[in-house]
Amino acid sequence: METVNFENVFEAKLAKNDFIEPKDWMPENYRKHLIRQISQHAHSEIVGMLPEGNWISRAPSLRAKLVLLAKVQDEGGHGLYLYTAAESLGTSRDEMLDALLTGKAKYSSIFNYPTLSWADVGAIGWLVDGAAIMNQVMLQRSSYGPYSRAMVRICKEESFHQRQGYEIMTHLAFGTPAQKEMAQDALNRWWYPTLMMFGPPDRESPNSENALKWRIKRETNDELRQRFVNQTVIQAEYLGIEIPDKNLKWNEARKAYDFSEPDWSEFKNVIKGNGPCNKERLLARNKAHHEGEWVREAAAAYGKKLQENKIAA
């Protein structure tokens, strides 16, 4: 009998742009990398419900409230798609939730910033979902099948998120001077944190090399960040509000905008747990988890009873 070299089969699949499926052999580090990345992505969707959830009860109209509820519900759904994708690699929901609730797991640094005004809800949809989409469109071609398929579904749902956010921004930017001021203030506060969402610069990105080699990612952090800036400038111009960057300038030779990098020490600090809302977010997740305990217990008791009846029958 011929022996199969699993590593070669795996490499050959990647070379052909084929997908890796849960039962396929994969290098242990590939598996670990994916579990980390997908669970962090799932946590980001879940924690990401909090900053916007803050405004559901204070949305300025019934329409705005319905839209925001639907968006936040979508984000919860994205979290669920991603948790099961990670579970297909051999981790469990309990392990992942435990890591999130104890503060061991990371999630996107962006959700550790506060939503101070209604304009922030607009800015999040426009900028934060816009940046997330840019990343997720790339991840639709990620080499791990369940991750890629989850991304395809998520991207379909995301397009409304960005558009509803931009719509809020247009209402404010073309509203009263005070409203326009709110829109500008939101852009000022969210611009750099949004640029940080793409991760550290390529020159010091510890996980990028493997992610690219394994085709988990297809583009680098800096490439995505640049594309995001290129796409967003015209949208800010239309609104008549100013991106808070004196160095922002079209570079004809590069056919791209030059722009200032975010303050990477701030980024590191937020990741470490010292952002403006890290503690609040973690407390809110823990509170929700504990308040839902009786539901999980009741469901588990019911599940156990079903099992026992099945055995008895």
Next chain:
Amino acid sequence: MSDSQGPLWEVFVQKKSGQPFVHCGNLHAYDKEMALQNARDLYTRRGEGMALWVVPSDAIVSSSPEDMGSFFEPANDKIFRHPTFYQIPDGVGHM
């Protein structure tokens, strides 16, 4: 895998009447009814489906990737199973 969320189920959605049911993802639930309701909430919020199937994941049997080659081999040398294998004269209309 079963943890505090109940067993895993696979979800299949039929987009339109007459079309095949297509796998769209999975979820956790303790029984059929819960699985169906969760599937509706998670996978059909925008009219993506006319009908849903939910199947316990452990009821699914799959071919194993390691012997994929040999498993599907019997089909490889049977090109006569394809319509293009046959020569049809001109002038007999569409066939």
